Amino acid sequence: MRISVISYHSSPMEPVGSGSSGGMTVFLSNLYRRLGRYSKIDIFTVGKEDYKNIGPARVIFINNEDLGKFTEKVLSYHNILKYDLVHTHYWLSGIIGLKISRILNIPWIHSFHTVEFLKGIIGDRERIEVEDDIIKYTDFIISPTDMEAESINRRFRDAKIITIPHGVDIRNFKSNGNGNSNLLFVGRIAPIKGLDVLINALKYVKGKFTLNIIGGISKRKDYFNSIKSNSERFDVNFIGTVPHGKLFHYYNDSSMVIVPSYYESFGLVGLESMVSSKPVIGLNDTGLIETVGNDAGILIKRDEKTLAKAIDYLIENKSFRYRLGVNGRRKALKYRWSNIVRRYLNIYEKIIKN
Structure with missing residues (x-):
């Protein structure tokens, strides 16, 4: 063939x-x-x-x-x-x-x-x-x-x-680490990935957090500059592009992964989060409905205050975070x-x- x-x-x-x-x-x-x-x-x-x-x-x-x-x-x-x-x-x-x-x-x-x-x-x-x-x-x-x-x-x-x-390559992503209050975003810094929604939601988050952003800059430099400017008053790290084989370190060091995309046909980042036993916060009108569902993360409507509440809830509830992570790993193995x-x-x- x-x-x-x-x-x-x-x-x-x-x-x-x-x-x-x-x-x-x-x-x-x-x-x-x-x-x-x-x-x-x-x-x-x-x-x-x-x-x-x-x-x-x-x-x-x-x-x-x-x-x-x-x-x-x-x-x-x-x-x-x-x-x-x-x-x-x-x-x-x-x-x-x-x-x-x-x-x-x-x-x-x-x-x-x-x-x-x-x-x-x-x-x-x-x-x-x-x-x-x-x-x-x-x-x-x-x-x-x-x-x-x-x-x-x-x-x-x-x-x-x-x-x-x-x-997903289950050998590359292992269940390890609690991540404390580290939030993770993985994706191109492009409008469709919805990073602006996440950055705007941070002003409503009450708990202590660090947000790590992994991904290269798209052709829209103005979008990146706006994101950078709006994130200056928060604890946000722009890490840049990371080789895919080393991403597992960042998943392991996170307590949750946030996928605020305006559109996701499937949502590979969500799946990689699940196989790393990390809960996912995403939007309920994307492909994450089928992969993450309601038992491996929190899927919400597109709203900054609702996103902030979901982040706070997972920061405060370590046992719930753990349960979502276990469910996610179990579900991800079939992929x-x-x-x-x-x-x-x-x-x-x-x-x-x-």
């Missing part, structure tokens, strides 16, 4: 937390280094190098950011190597999938990672139209949550969708990568066979 994976938007080799890299980067590198043991995997992405390996999987860099020319180069590889299936990730890669599947008549799977119409009024209309075409013409969509899959099916009743959640890889193999084999 020879699989072509297209990730135009984000390289699986890019340091997590910088540029456009984040949960999708972690997902790609972890999934395909494992899937590469069972099938031949080539991952196409933008870059100046020739090839690199992620385990047995091969990353092929195409030194051209022009989407049309990138597509032509990928097509040339397809003509030579005769892939059995193409799997595109993110909407820009989906544009490439639309063309390749039509020209080569090859089975095509797509994973959105972020669905634009679910963002509501902040959604990009042009991107929504492209994603609608992807939904219409792809052979299969893989969604990380039932909530996302159901939303797509309400929009397109005939869409073929299967839910396969993202995985171990061996389970996720098996499901991907099954769907790949099924689509190729049919």
